[in-house]
Structure formats: structure tokens, C-alpha cells
Amino acid sequence: MSKPLRIGGTLVLAALLYIGFTRGPQAAPRDGRVHITYWEKWTGFEADAMRAVVKEFNRSQDRIFVEMLTISQIDRKLLLAAAGGVPPDVVGLWSMNLSAFADRQVLHPLDDSLTRHGIRRDDYIPAYWDLCEYRGRMYALPTTPGSLALHWNKKLFREAGLDPERPPRTIEELDEYAERLTKRDERGHTVCMGFMPNEPGWWNWSWGHYFGGGMWDGSERITADCPENIQGFEWARSYSRKYGVQNVQLFRSGFGNFSSPQNAFLSGKVAMELQGVWMGNFIDKYAPGMEWGAAPFPYPAGHPELAEVSYVEADVLCIPVGARHMDEAFEFIRFVSSQKGMELLCLGQRKHTPLAQVSPEFIAQHPNPYIQVFIDVAKRTRTFSGPKTPVWSEYQNEMDAAFDEIWLGQAGAADALGRVRVRMQGRLDRALAAAARREDRS
Amino acid sequence: MTEFRRRQVRAGLAFISPWLIGLGVFLLYPIIASLYYSFCDYSVLDRARPVGVANYAELGSDKLFWKSLLNTLFYAAFSVPLGLCLALGLALLLNSGVRGLTIYRTIFFLPALVPMVALAVLWLWIFNGEYGVLNSFLSGLRVPAPGWLTDPAWSKPALVLLSLWGVGYAMVIFLAGLQEVPVHLYEAADLDGANWRHKLWHVTLPMISPVLLFNGIMGIIGSLQFFAIPYIMAPNGQPARSAYFYAMYLYDNAFLYLRMGYASAMAWILFLLILFLTLISLRLAARYVHYEAG
Numbered sequence: 001m002s003k004p005l006r007i008g009g010t011l012v013l014a015a016l017l018y019i020g021f022t023r024g025p026q027a028a029p030r031d032g033r034v035h036i037t038y039w040e041k042w043t044g045f046e047a048d049a050m051r052a053v054v055k056e057f058n059r060s061q062d063r064i065f066v067e068m069l070t071i072s073q074i075d076r077k078l079l080l081a082a083a084g085g086v087p088p089d090v091v092g093l094w095s096m097n098l099s100a101f102a103d104r105q106v107l108h109p110l111d112d113s114l115t116r117h118g119i120r121r122d123d124y125i126p127a128y129w130d131l132c133e134y135r136g137r138m139y140a141l142p143t144t145p146g147s148l149a150l151h152w153n154k155k156l157f158r159e160a161g162l163d164p165e166r167p168p169r170t171i172e173e174l175d176e177y178a179e180r181l182t183k184r185d186e187r188g189h190t191v192c193m194g195f196m197p198n199e200p201g202w203w204n205w206s207w208g209h210y211f212g213g214g215m216w217d218g219s220e221r222i223t224a225d226c227p228e229n230i231q232g233f234e235w236a237r238s239y240s241r242k243y244g245v246q247n248v249q250l251f252r253s254g255f256g257n258f259s260s261p262q263n264a265f266l267s268g269k270v271a272m273e274l275q276g277v278w279m280g281n282f283i284d285k286y287a288p289g290m291e292w293g294a295a296p297f298p299y300p301a302g303h304p305e306l307a308e309v310s311y312v313e314a315d316v317l318c319i320p321v322g323a324r325h326m327d328e329a330f331e332f333i334r335f336v337s338s339q340k341g342m343e344l345l346c347l348g349q350r351k352h353t354p355l356a357q358v359s360p361e362f363i364a365q366h367p368n369p370y371i372q373v374f375i376d377v378a379k380r381t382r383t384f385s386g387p388k389t390p391v392w393s394e395y396q397n398e399m400d401a402a403f404d405e406i407w408l409g410q411a412g413a414a415d416a417l418g419r420v421r422v423r424m425q426g427r428l429d430r431a432l433a434a435a436a437r438r439e440d441r442s
Numbered sequence: 443m444t445e446f447r448r449r450q451v452r453a454g455l456a457f458i459s460p461w462l463i464g465l466g467v468f469l470l471y472p473i474i475a476s477l478y479y480s481f482c483d484y485s486v487l488d489r490a491r492p493v494g495v496a497n498y499a500e501l502g503s504d505k506l507f508w509k510s511l512l513n514t515l516f517y518a519a520f521s522v523p524l525g526l527c528l529a530l531g532l533a534l535l536l537n538s539g540v541r542g543l544t545i546y547r548t549i550f551f552l553p554a555l556v557p558m559v560a561l562a563v564l565w566l567w568i569f570n571g572e573y574g575v576l577n578s579f580l581s582g583l584r585v586p587a588p589g590w591l592t593d594p595a596w597s598k599p600a601l602v603l604l605s606l607w608g609v610g611y612a613m614v615i616f617l618a619g620l621q622e623v624p625v626h627l628y629e630a631a632d633l634d635g636a637n638w639r640h641k642l643w644h645v646t647l648p649m650i651s652p653v654l655l656f657n658g659i660m661g662i663i664g665s666l667q668f669f670a671i672p673y674i675m676a677p678n679g680q681p682a683r684s685a686y687f688y689a690m691y692l693y694d695n696a697f698l699y700l701r702m703g704y705a706s707a708m709a710w711i712l713f714l715l716i717l718f719l720t721l722i723s724l725r726l727a728a729r730y731v732h733y734e735a736g
Contacts (some may be wrong), residue, residue, distance in 0.1 A: 009456070013459075076697055079486060079487065079697070079700070080486075082487060083486045083487055100700060101487075104487035105487075105701070106487055123491070207612050246589070246593070249571070249589045249592040250571040250572060250589045250592065251680075252592060253570055253571030253574070253589050253590075253591065253592045254570060254571060254572025254573055278562055320601055352696070353676060390700070391699070393698050393699060394694075394699045397678050397694070397698075399607075399680060400678055400680075401678060401679070401683045402549055404680055404682035404683070405682045408594060408681060408682055412683055422506075434483070434488075438488070
């Protein structure tokens with residue numbers, strides 16, 4: 001090999017290695033503004049709504065420019081980007097991802113910035129603010145929130161001789177209505193179920209909450225098999241017992257995708273369903289003529305204190321540790337979180353806002369006729385979310401698997417939930433020990 | 443070494459360096475790192491903390507680990523032999539001197555080209571309990587139609603059935619092997635009065651036994667790493683984790699529960715298991731596999 005060739009080759013290799021192993025150079029902004037990157041998890045109309053807010057922000061001032069990128073499987077990508085030391089400046093996660101990331105110190109606590117800008121818990125519906133808190137510190141601000149309500153099909157109510165304007169108020173009424181709404185054809189084949197506890201199946205783990213149960217004591221003890229949870233799961237099981245495991249499983253296997261006209265609720269195969277504030281969008285899109293209503297989920301008779309229990313979750317904006325423009329990132333979050341930004345975003349995504357104050361126009365313009373129901377249940381004190389512990393994703397999978405066993409009659413509720421408690425208590429103990437070690441170190 | 447030799451070696455290394463660097467950075471380093479991390483408490487986001495053999499000890503008492511392992515062994519135990527038989531059967535049929543062999547070969551190979559995700563979505567509909575093609579066919583035959591993916595007793599058999607969709611790869615390899623069998627052996631067998639069964643058993647199978655061994659080992663490796671299809675068709679291994687496979691639990695530990703150390707330990711156990719099964723196959727091969735000399 002000739003000398004010039006060798007030197008040239010070495011230089012090229014060195015350049016490639018440099019590019020490969022260092023941070024890419026910041027795209028030199030020619031406009032003199034600070035460019036920050038924002039990772040968005042939504043696509044479709046939800047992303048369009050966020051894009052409109054970003055555009056509005058970029059127009060509203062000339063110091064910061066937000067570049068929005070749509071990222072799939074955002075939690076896993078953030079994990080890798082954070083481990084590699086190249087996170088975005090702002091990332092939009094789900095509230096249920098927060099504790100795992102906050103626990104590993106991947107996210108910046110925002111307390112100082114919040115105090116500096118006078119953003120307080122009182123500005124928000126408390127349930128949504130609290131979703132962003134982990135071990136006493138705030139790691140995010142909520143953007144589009146979600147709460148749940150019982151959706152019912154008024155046409156099917158009428159056909160079953162029920163008052164279409166009166167949803168069931170107690171669990172006992174729900175069971176009775178469900179029985180009247182369930183239809184079979186002449187061969188005994190189910191054609192409509194009044195209610196199905198595992199449809200859509202996204203919150204199978206949570207049935208205990210409607211009976212006063214919970215997932216843990218809030219700090220160190222897993223309560224998977226507390227009596228209220230057992231009661232909730234046994235209640236769910238009563239449906240597969242009453243209608244036959246084989247029969248309901250077969251019936252359920254015929255349901256189409258959630259986001260399609262073959263959705264069980266939209267196609268009239270399930271008459272009542274626990275669903276979130278987003279369901280109205282899917283009804284408008286796939287079953288535009290449908291007559292439906294939404295009301296707080298029923299409570300066990302004799303326990304009015306359990307009325308209007310709802311699961312809550314929210315999209316959240318956070319700043320990862322290692323973000324290069326922390327202040328500018330917060331400036332953007334603050335803009336999104338203003339009443340104007342929030343109403344633009346949440347109206348676009350057709351949900352409610354997490355803020356305590358909303359303009360009358362927001363409610364008047366809102367396409368979901370039941371939006372007030374979702375706001376009201378979120379303001380109640382008996383809201384719940386997944387427990388704020390880094391072991392929640394595993395805990396949830398275990399609970400869902402236990403639900404399956406109970407639903408299929410493979411195990412009793414006390415037995416299956418007891419096994420989950422033992423397993424997850426071990427996991428939680430270890431996570432707490434790890435968190436204590438980290439706190440010692442820092 | 444002369445100066446000339448040394449220069450040649452250097453040039454040779456320089457030419458293969460893209461591959462060498464790739465191997466080192468993307469394969470060798472991760473493999474060695476995973477061995478180290480398997481003895482650590484490691485979440486990817488924290489520094490790894492050595493914990494000795496704690497991960498391996500915990501796996502021993504982890505019921506879900508055993509369940510996922512047994513599910514995987516069940517799947518492998520049925521899908522590998524069935525896949526081999528079907529692939530061999532198709533190859534034998536195609537090798538029987540049919541006209542238009544290339545067309546048939548292409549047709550039988552085509553399904554193996556369908557991407558995994560598309561395959562999973564397609565079979566979700568085929569297995570659909572109420573509207574699936576399979577069940578409407580079965581009820582036409584007046585055979586009771588099971589809830590393939592909703593009944594824990596049927597979810598694994600359903601996936602075994604699905605695995606036969608991809609026998610095309612094994613089939614073309616068998617076909618190549620069959621075409622290598624010397625014709626004079628069949629002629630000699632004919633003279634000895636052998637029927638087709640004798641010829642299959644005493645000529646064909648011994649002559650293609652190396653191919654059988656290769657396909658068998660590849661089948662074992664593939665089935666023990668079964669992941670993408672159940673990950674899409676049976677989230678969380680539902681119903682009731684009856685379709686929860688080893689690689690799914692490994693993935694969940696690594697990327698969902700952030701227990702990379704634990705997942706690394708699982709990966710090494712899987713590696714040792716595959717190594718063990720491969721060695722057994724090779725040991726059996728020494729007795730049954732016939733290599734043509736020269």
C-alpha cells in the first residue's frame with residue numbers, strides 16, 4: 001500500500017469512527033433561535049392537534065424553535081436514548097411510564113421551574129397533577145388527560161324495554177340490565193352481551209377499585225389480594241360463570257379491532273362498556289349515527305361513598321436528564337400548559353383539559369356531548385391510577401394474567417391474587433432497596 | 443516473518459477490518475457484556491451492580507420462568523418434528539419427477555416469504571373463533587370448532603399449526619438433498635426387488651441424513667427462540683399465559699421491567715439449552731447420520 005493511500009485510509013477511518021461514536025453536530029440554526037427537539041407519541045389527529053400547538057408556540061416568540069418528531073414505542077426509545085446520553089429536550093410520555101423513569105433518575109425534577117413560574121397544584125384538577133408526582137417531586141406536567149365512564153347503547157336499551165335515558169346506578173342494577181340486554185339466537189348462540197368485564201380488557205386489573213380496593217398501601221405493601229379486590233374479581237368472574245366460559249370466549253373472539261367499525265361496542269355486540277373520554281371520537285368515526293350515553297360507573301349498592309370512581313391517566317410532558325436546553329424546554333412546556341395552549345390541544349384531541357379552569361367556549365364547542373361527565377369524575381376524590389412504583393408494568397401484567405385465570409375458572413380469586421401479591425411484594429421490596437441505595441449515593 | 447509477509451498480513455487485516463470491527467462491536471462485545479451483566483443487577487439506566495449468581499438462583503424459583511420454558515419446549519417438541527415431516531413429505535412429492543417442478547417449488551416456498559407480522563395478523567383471522575376460515579371449514583365437517591386463541595388448551599396447538607406455514611425453507615433444502623442422491627443406488631435397490639418403502643428407508647433417508655440433521659438443528663434453534671408471532675397474536679401470553687414463551691419473558695424483563703441483568707441470565711440459559719440440545723443431536727448423528735465419503 002502506498003504511503004498517501006495509507007494515510008488517506010486512516011483519516012477516512014478516523015472520521016467515520018468520530019462520526020459514529022460522538023454526538024452528531026447540532027444542526028446549526030441559521031435563524032439565531034435555540035432549536036429544541038420534542039418527541040411526540042401520537043400519530044393521526046392527536047398528533048395534528050399537538051403540531052398546531054407547536055406551530056402556535058413557534059409563531060408566538062422568536063427565541064426558541066421546537067422541532068416535533070413522532071416516535072413509536074416512545075418509552076423504549078427514550079430508555080435507549082437516555083442510556084446513550086442523547087435524549088430529546090422534551091418528551092411526551094404517558095403518566096403510567098413516569099415512575100419507572102423518575103425512579104432511575106432519567107427525568108429532571110421540575111419543582112424549581114414550577115415554583116419560579118408560579119405554577120401550582122391549585123391550577124389543576126388535583127388527580128392529574130398528582131399523576132406527575134413521584135416520591136415528593138414533580139417530574140412532568142399533564143397535557144391531555146383521560147377518565148373513564150360507563151358507555152351505553154340507547155337503541156339496545158330501548159329494544160330491551162329499558163329507559164334509554166337512565167343508565168344503571170349500582171353494580172346490582174348493572175347486572176340486572178346486563179341480563180336483560182343479553183340476547184341469544186335460536187341455537188343458543190350469544191349475539192349480544194349486556195356487559196362484559198373484559199371488554200375492552202385494558203383495565204382488567206382494576207375491578208377491585210370499584211369495590212373500594214387498591215393495588216398497594218401507597219408506600220411499601222402490595223395489596224393485590226385485599227378483600228375488596230377479591231370481591232371485584234369474583235364479580236367479574238360471575239359473568240363468565242353465568243354465560244359460560246366457552247361461550248363468552250368464543251363470542252369475544254369474534255370482535256373486530258378496537259379502532260374499526262367491528263369494535264364490539266360500536267357494532268352493538270356489547271351494550272354497555274367501561275370506556276374513556278376518547279370513545280366519543282371512535283363513535284363519530286365508525287358509528288356516526290349511534291345513540292349513546294356516558295355516565296359514572298355504577299357502585300355496589302349500599303356504598304354510595306364508592307360512587308363515581310374513575311381511573312385517571314394523562315399524557316405528560318417531561319424533560320429528560322441530559323437535555324441540552326432545559327430552560328427553553330420548560331418554556332415550551334409552560335406554553336402548552338397555559339389555558340390557551342391546553343384548550344387548543346385538548347379540543348384538537350377531543351378530550352378535556354387537566355386544568356381546574358376551562359373557558360365556557362371550550363365546553364360549548366366540545367364535540368363530546370358528555371365531556372362534563374368525564375370532568376366531573378376526574379374531580380372526584382375517588383380517582384385512581386396505576387400505583388406509582390417502578391414495578392407497575394410487571395405488576396399489571398401479573399394482575400391481567402390472574403384475571404384470565406379467574407375468568408376462565410382455572411383458579412379462585414383469592415388464590416390467584418394471593419400469588420400475585422407474594423411475587424410482587426418481593427419485586428417491590430427490591431425496587432425500594434434500590435431506590436434507597438440511589439438516594440444514598442446522590 | 444519476512445517484511446513481505448507482514449505487509450501482506452496487514453493488508454489482509456485492513457481489507458477484512460469492516461467485518462472484524464462489525465463483529466467485535468456488534469456481536470462479540472454484546473455477547474461478552476451480556477455474560478457479565480447476567481451476574482449483575484442492571485437496569486440499563488443505572489450502573490450495573492454485581493450480585494453474583496443471584497439472577498440464576500432467582501430464575502430457579504421463578505414460576506413464570508418455568509412456565510415460559512415449558513410452553514416453549516412444548517412448542518418445540520411438536521413443531522420441529524411436524525415441520526420436518528411435512529417439509530420432507532413435500533420434498534419427496536416434488537422430487538417424484540413431476541412436470542413443472544420449478545413452479546410447484548416456488549408455490550410451496552412462497553408462504554415462507556410472508557413477513558412475520560403480516561403472518562401473525564393473517565392467522566389471527568384464520569383462527570378467529572366465530573368468523574375464522576378454519577372454524578367454518580371444521581363446522582362444515584361437523585367437527586367441533588375450538589376457540590383456537592381464546593381457549594388455553596388450544597393456544598399452543600394453534601401456534602404449532604401456524605408454524606407449519608413456514609416449512610418452505612426446510613423443504614427446498616430437503617429437495618436439494620434429494621436431488622443429490624445417486625441414481626445408481628435406486629437402480630441397485632430395484633434390482634434387489636426393493637419397493638418404495640424399502641428405498642425410502644434404506645436409501646433415501648440415510649443419504650439425506652445430513653440434511654435432516656441440519657434442518658432438525660435449525661428447527662430446534664428457531665423454535666426455542668419463538669417470539670414475534672406470539673408477541674403479536676397473544677399479548678402477555680393470553681389466555682392465562684398459555685402462550686407465553688421464553689423469549690417473550692426475556693424481552694419483557696429486558697425492556698419492560700428494566701431488568702437487563704435478569705434477562706441476560708435468561709439469554710445465557712437459553713444459549714446453554716440450545717447448545718446442549720445441539721450436542722445431543724450431533725451425538726445421535728454420529729450413530730445415524732451417513733456422510734458420503736469424499
